[in-house]
Amino acid sequence: MQTWLMKSEPEVFSIEHLRKKGHAPWDGVRNYQARNFMRDMKAGDLVLFYHSSCQPPGVAGLARVTKESHPDPTAWDKKGDSFDPRSTREKPLWFMVEVTYLETFPHFVTLDEVKADGYLAGMRLTQKGSRLSVQPVGRKHFDRVVALGRDVRFTSENRHVLDNRGKTG
DNA sequence: GCCAACGTTGGC
């Protein structure tokens, strides 16, 4: 099983949208590298759902790949924003996968936290100029982000537990 | 809104 990170602008499609729908086509990707990574995805692969172009950006939760790559029909929709006349039904150019909602982290793992975490050094996400909307994540990095996201000690309601440690004793 | 860092396009 491989692990990945996929970016979405929450104003367009957030993890909350995915939660409500249950599953969704990850369509509209128009970058060759990202497309190639999606082609490598297998059903069952796990995905960090990343919110981009928002304040703050960061990893919001987890999803699972539930359908392997198949032609992206939005490339054929002349009226849509993702239309690409080079993609035909006979020779599709763009592909997509289906992702299914797994969980929203109790703690939203911000990009700043990812950058500051020693275990996460070298993640593609934080490398300069890296803009890929679909990218592989090493298993150790993946597990670390999940651990941060699930650690309720870091949630805003519980932050004082850590902040106040030692102040009274 | 700015702009750095890429990626893509198309003339030559």
Added chain:
DNA sequence: GCCAACGTTGGC
């Protein structure tokens, strides 16, 4: 195949 112009991403 080179590269200038243009488009996009996405943090800031």
